[in-house]
Amino acid sequence: MDTEPVQSVRVLAPSGMLGAGWDHATVERGIALGADVISIDGGSTDSGPYYLGAATAKTTAKAVARDLRSLLTAAAGAGIPVVVGSCGTSGTDTGVDWVAGIAAEVMAEEGLDLKVARIYSEQDAAALKEHLGAGRVHPLPPLGELDAETLESCTHIVGAMGHEPIVEALRDGAQVVLAGRATDTAVAAAYPLMKGMPAGPTWHAAKIIECGGQCTSNPRAGGVLATIDAGGFTIEPLDPEVACTPILVAAHMLYETANPFEMREPDGTLDVRDAKYVALDERIVRVEGSKFHLAEQHTIKLEGARITGYETMAFTAVRDPLVLADIDAWADLLRAVLTQRVAQTLGLAAGEYAFDLRLYGHNAVLGELEPETGPPREVGVMLLVNAPDQATATAVAKIANPLMLHLPTMAMDYLPSFAFASSPAEVERGAAYEFVLNHVVDCAPLDLFRIEFGGKTHA
Numbered sequence: 001m002d003t004e005p006v007q008s009v010r011v012l013a014p015s016g017m018l019g020a021g022w023d024h025a026t027v028e029r030g031i032a033l034g035a036d037v038i039s040i041d042g043g044s045t046d047s048g049p050y051y052l053g054a055a056t057a058k059t060t061a062k063a064v065a066r067d068l069r070s071l072l073t074a075a076a077g078a079g080i081p082v083v084v085g086s087c088g089t090s091g092t093d094t095g096v097d098w099v100a101g102i103a104a105e106v107m108a109e110e111g112l113d114l115k116v117a118r119i120y121s122e123q124d125a126a127a128l129k130e131h132l133g134a135g136r137v138h139p140l141p142p143l144g145e146l147d148a149e150t151l152e153s154c155t156h157i158v159g160a161m162g163h164e165p166i167v168e169a170l171r172d173g174a175q176v177v178l179a180g181r182a183t184d185t186a187v188a189a190a191y192p193l194m195k196g197m198p199a200g201p202t203w204h205a206a207k208i209i210e211c212g213g214q215c216t217s218n219p220r221a222g223g224v225l226a227t228i229d230a231g232g233f234t235i236e237p238l239d240p241e242v243a244c245t246p247i248l249v250a251a252h253m254l255y256e257t258a259n260p261f262e263m264r265e266p267d268g269t270l271d272v273r274d275a276k277y278v279a280l281d282e283r284i285v286r287v288e289g290s291k292f293h294l295a296e297q298h299t300i301k302l303e304g305a306r307i308t309g310y311e312t313m314a315f316t317a318v319r320d321p322l323v324l325a326d327i328d329a330w331a332d333l334l335r336a337v338l339t340q341r342v343a344q345t346l347g348l349a350a351g352e353y354a355f356d357l358r359l360y361g362h363n364a365v366l367g368e369l370e371p372e373t374g375p376p377r378e379v380g381v382m383l384l385v386n387a388p389d390q391a392t393a394t395a396v397a398k399i400a401n402p403l404m405l406h407l408p409t410m411a412m413d414y415l416p417s418f419a420f421a422s423s424p425a426e427v428e429r430g431a432a433y434e435f436v437l438n439h440v441v442d443c444a445p446l447d448l449f450r451i452e453f454g455g456k457t458h459a
Helices: 024-032 061-078 093-110 125-133 148-153 164-171 184-194 199-209 246-254 327-346 390-406
Strands: 008-013 037-041 082-085 116-120 137-139 156-160 176-179 224-229 232-237 262-265 268-271 276-279 285-288 291-294 299-318 354-360 379-387 427-435 439-442 450-453
Touching (some): 008 024, 037 061, 037 184, 061 082, 061 093, 082 164, 093 176, 116 164, 125 137, 125 148, 164 176, 184 262, 199 224, 199 246, 199 262, 199 268, 246 276, 246 285, 299 390, 327 354, 327 379, 327 390, 379 390
Parallel strands (some): 008 037
Antiparallel strands (some): 116 450, 137 439, 224 232, 232 285, 299 379, 354 379
């Protein structure tokens, strides 16, 4: 692929995630406006550790196929590349192969012959222990120092690549890049950086367009087109009825960042303190003044998940006014009686299982921060039991069943009835996972990643 510097690069971002769906007409408009590359994220950690721990996608194959068909046919017609990051939600090797398989089916159906690169980002615990032993692994807040046992406990570990592996694949002629776990911004920044665009505007533009149309007046209407040049970048919605404003564009630096002025990437830090946001018209925004500071040491962030046990859930609804008059006291009573009966019936001590009781409609989301006061009209009571095995978790939930159906308060002289959401009331959720890695590895940009071409999937 030609890597000669150009005056500007236009990046088409159709949506915040592959499989989310969009109007194909917005992609066609981006192509008509001169898009040089299409970039899109395939997932994130937003939906919790399950998708990484189980190496399972949160999107359906049909939704991914529909979106890939839109992108691949448009890109092939325009002769521009497509870059997908964090394939299969969490970017595991299985996720990359899953998306690659769907892409192969779409290309066969559409008669397309595109060179596909697969970039694998899954990490081997044994290799990471060597980095750990050499002092090349460092914690990020709030976690502390890493130990080898934590690495060994993970079902899957991925490294969040920067732009460099994607650039390597593009330089080797890839027309479609299907990457494992990558920073959301690297997916959009790779092609402009390869073409010689300055790092400050490129990384800032990539941050703004990572969620597609989220920086527009109607995020559901489609994505955006970012035009990056030597002095800055512009953002334009792909739907002509939608607008970008300086506030909407600037506000996206607040999204998922601890510091609204800085954002760390593997090779450095984006700095937008001096950025200026100007409306060129009622729809298009120009941004200038963004900087990028190269780091002394390139680092790759690790993400890992492990099984914490097996979960069973039960959900009931309470509308009895006497119970709701002091729902916290009722919940405390349920906890005490359940703990006692589990010990009597199953012989389990508190440390051999755990349960969480959440009162939806009464402080379940904000807890003690809830500003509203007064008794609720109705409350949904969710019991979530965690145990070393599924049978034990379900057994505990079954013991809770009559309590969640009829438990009276100490002051009641009748037996109330509550409403279970399902029959059977116990829903087995299977393995539960937790994130246990928030660490970085000192390494060269390509050290932890493997690039493969062609139709075969990774073994």
